[in-house]
Amino acid sequence: MTEKAKLIAARLPRGFEDRSPGEIAAVGAMIDTIKSVYERYGFDPVETPLFEYTETLGKFLPDTDRPNAGVFSLQDDDEQWMSLRYDLTAPLARYFAENFETLPKPYRSYRQGYVFRNEKPGPGRFRQFMQFDADTVGAAGPEADAEMCMMMADVMDALGLAGQYVVRVNNRKVLDGVLDAAGVATDAQKLTVLRAIDKLDKFGTTGVKLLLGAGRKDESGDFTKGAGLSAEQIDTLVAYLESGVPAAGVEKGSNAHVVATINALAGLIGGSETGLAGVQELASIFGLVSAAGFGGRVHLDPSVVRGLEYYTGPVFEIELTFKVQNEKGQDVVFGSVGGGGRYDGLVSRFRREPVPATGFSVGVSRLAHALKLTGNLGATEPVGPVVVLVMDKDQTASYQAMVAELRNAGIRAEMFLGNTKNFGKQVAYADKRNAPAVIIEGSQEREQGIIQIKDLIAGKQAAAAITDNAEWKAARPGQFEAPRADLVEAIKKLLADQQ
Template identity: 90%
Template sequence: MSEKPKLITPRLPRGFEDRTPGDIAAIGAMIDKIRTVYERYGFDPVETPFFEYTETLGKFLPDTDRPNAGVFSLQDDDEQWMSLRYDLTAPLARYFAENFETLPKPYRSYRQGYVFRNEKPGPGRFRQFMQFDADSVGATGPEADAEMCMMMADVMDTLGLAGQYVVRVNNRKVLDGVLATAGIIGDEQKLTVLRAIDKLDKFGPEGVRLLLGAGRKDESGDFTKGAGLTDAQIEPILAYVDSGTPAPGVEKGSNAHVVATINNLAGLIGGSETGLAGVQELAAIFGLVSAAGFGGRVILDPSVVRGLEYYTGPVFEIELTFTVRNEKGQDVVFGSVGGGGRYDGLVSRFRREPVPATGISIGVSRLANALKLTGNLGATEPAGPVVVLVMDKDQTPRYQTMVSELRKAGIRAEMFLGSSKNFGKQVAYADKRNSPAVIIEGSQEREQGIVQIKDLVAGKQAAAAITDNAEWKAARPGQFEVKREELVAAVQKLLSEQ
């Protein structure tokens, strides 16, 4: 007797997720709203493929036998390394450079799709997730950066999150000026300082001070080595971090707060020309933000670091300000759902001339989670098809005719194709499909020239109030009959009422 073949265990790879019809409908509704805002601002769609040549992705150059650090890679038939895209920005830079002669300058586009990270997955950390980006390539001035900030605010308002977010703005040039004044010029030390500043929300000013100095020991006893700065170097950096704290009686995000913060920053950059340029750019951005009526929604926050080695000027981050419970049961601010900034060096990897660029990226999955928590996700399980039950197998052509009539009228419909002849099991199938109604035609109905329509939505509501099984059978809640020729009109009326 031959052995039965071994069955494969169905397993979803770690860091990936399946999406149900309800998930797809909800995300689709959210993306449609974001798209509407992007297009209102004059951005057009473009789509790039999942794969790019690995060298296109920048920091993932094929310098090993298999360049899979951070990306998923393979070789094509001419031994060229290709990788699944890590983000949507590097493919845009390649697309712009490749089509430089034909594209308008600046080039304003948006892109939505999955990106892939070959990293260790964890809670809320996926290997495949969706982003929704918008970029202006070839736009030089702070006007383009201000527009990105205002567009992010409009997206949040459109999604129903008004009053529950802020768009935080900073400029990397200002920070570079402060670091230069403090005598910090080495890249490795500078990176450690930036990471310390980035921990302000988590550890507070004193925690940042420790990370700028010798280091910090956490509650578990783990030690994080610091930047090794002297007290004289630490003080201007802490003053920079504190420069955005509003004075007593001054509302955070108000014009008075913006002016005071810009003045504070101007006093911390010393003679740095880079720092001065950054201060001037921030002043220009907030002049535009204020004039357009976005004050309070777009705020100046010097603690925003974002993209430690990526951005070259203004940086921005969308932060949701409502609280949620973390895994320890503590109330914490939901935090960032997207951001962006100016990245003037990326396209120049492909072309000799400088090409300025600025853009934003919204984390679709994380934003969807936020909308779910606030009741703003905007879509439930989509309605299934109207199901025509098969009461008599030899009448299948009649049932198929009904289905065709419904479909021609634009109604989503199907004939029951399962093997069961049992009425209850066929209705149970329709329930699982989230069907709004089933169509019933047995021999008695055919003789009378009628069909029965069972409204599954109304039936569930009525059945909830009936406790006796015999009463339920007699009442047949939600069920009514119509003439066969009136089937389509009756279903259309029912669906409009539902």
């Protein structure tokens, strides 16, 4: 007797997720809304592949020190290393450089698709997730950056999140100026400082000070080595972070708050030309934002640094401001659902001339979760097809003809393909498919030239009011007959009535 073959365990890889029809439909509706705003601003779609040559993507991932960390890579048959894209921006830079001669400048595009990170998965942290980006390549002025911020605000409003978000804006040039004034000289130390400041929302000022100094030990005992700055250097950087805190009586995000923050930043950069350029860019951006009426939705916030190393100027982040409970049951602000900034050096990796660029990326999965929490995600279960039941196996061709008529009229329809011996199981299948109706034609109906149509939506509603099973069977709620010749018209009317 041979040993039975061992079954393979059905396991989803860690850091990945399956999506149901309801989730796909809801996220699709959200993406359509975002797309409509992007197109209203004059952006056009472009699509790049999942794989790029590894050298094309570069080494820009946050929190990675090894050149091969954070990405999924393989070698093709000519031993060229390729990697799954970790964002949608680096592939755009390659696409623009490769098609430089034929593309309009500035080039305005949007892209949507999956990106991949070879990182340790955790709660809300996936190895595959979807992003939706918009970028302007070839525009150097602050007008392009201001437009990105305003477009993101309009996206949030269109998704029903008005009053529950803020677009936070900073400039990496200002931070570079402050770092110069504080005497932070080496690239390695600057990177450690950027990572520390980026943790402000998570660890607070106290935690950031530890990361700027010797280091920080978390609750599990794991130690993160700090930047090793002196007390004086740390004080300068803390003053920088606190420059965005409004004074008593000043409303956060108001013109008075913006002016006060810009003045404070100007006083912290010393004589740094880079820092001064950053301050002037912020002043220009907020002049444009205020003139367009977005002042209350777009805020100046010096704590925004963004993790990716390719940012060279203004950086932005969408923060949802409502409270949710974390895994520990604590009330916390929902936080970021997207971000971006200016990356003037990324395209120039492929061309000798400077190519300015700025863009924004929305985290689709995280934003969908936020919309679900606020009741703005939309439909959770798409309407299924009309199901033609098979009452007589020898009449399969007749049932298939009904399905063809419905499909030719643009109506979703299918013939039941399972075990047809049990009528109840056929109806249960249609229920599970969220079908709006089933069509029944037995021998009696066929002789009379009629069909029975069971409205499953009305049937569920009527059945809820009937407690007696016999009464339910006798009433046959939601069921009616129609001439066979009027099949399409009867179903069209039923679907219209269900709207």
